[in-house]
Amino acid sequence: MPTKSALAQQLGVVAGFDNPQASLEQYRTPPELAAHLIHTADLQGDVQDRTVVDLGCGTGMLALGAALRAPTAVVGVDIDPAPLATARQNERKVGSTTSVSWVRADATRAPLCPPSDTTVVMNPPFGAQSGNEHADRSFLATAADIAAVSYSVHNEGSREFVESFASDNGGDVTHAFETEFELPRQFDFHEADKRHITAEVYRIVWA
Template sequence: MNKKQLALELSKLDEFTSPNVKLEQYPTTSEIAADALWQINLDKNIKDKVIADFGCGHGVLGIGALILGAKKVYFVDVDKDALSIAKTNLKSLNKNFKSYFMNKNIKDVKIKTDIVIQNPPFGVKSTHSDKIFLLKAMETAPVIYSFHKYSTKKFVESFCKDHNFTPRLIQRYKFPLKRSMFFHIKRVHLVDVGVWRITKN
């Protein structure tokens, strides 16, 4: 499978029908998910790895990781409806993937994995939610791949260093936020987003 084929497979997944404003539920596009996962795979951090997808939403990152050969993926989301969509999406592939679905607040998650891949809330509607996700990821795995608004670069990198992790920006995207909330004016709003590889020292 190549990156284009992965993006095509991920594009078939269902997304949110009624996104939650407070949870900042903006689905990662299939193209961005495929590109980021391909980079992570080139780092040899997917195949045969146990991975956690925190704030999994409709499951695009975790499902993509399974397609690329992850040993097992934990799908974690506080929203039962989002988790249900992720389950349905995974089932639609008709593959015998190892997965575990956890309907929990991220603060209450207690697992250990090889890798965490996450696109957490950007902390716009719920202040410091991105920090909460980073802390939990650091408790969970020695290697983390995390999406954040590029404008928070200084915070992300200093926060990681303060917690004995080394951050490295590996990708940068114009992240399209589709008009899915009632207060949105533009049909698509582009947000500058970075993906960091964060490793324990």
């Protein structure tokens, strides 16, 4: 198995959003975070020879990370066609031997019937924008419907919410870790050129 750092290097070529939409909270997932999440999933036996679905895939960072770890199939789902076009270009740059199916659809109503052993990976909207509060709840609900296990990135301080949601929907949080990453200035309301934020990643096994 390639190392986590090697995976991060491979994902370094993945381009972000050309015209990010604030309403969709479109930020490029840092390669280091994607590598950490996918490497952890692989160590748990949740990637190789499994179907992996990236909900709200954006330009494909998590989907392509999974594709580099010998899954059976990978599907990236996003409602916005522009980042999906970039994701296809990123797929060619990464050069994975596992192709990715890119699907334009609402990730919270994903038109998928994947195998029972499917793994979901996702960096959903944190719900930071007004009117978009708790946006990650709908993504978790989709994961509960289609996945045996999911890995998701959430805003700092989400543990109580994630554990409660999982418990109410037949899931169990088995792993959790904090991560810090740099968020560049990309919207008019951002005051600083960049800032560091803390996020939390959860592994949930669904009944």
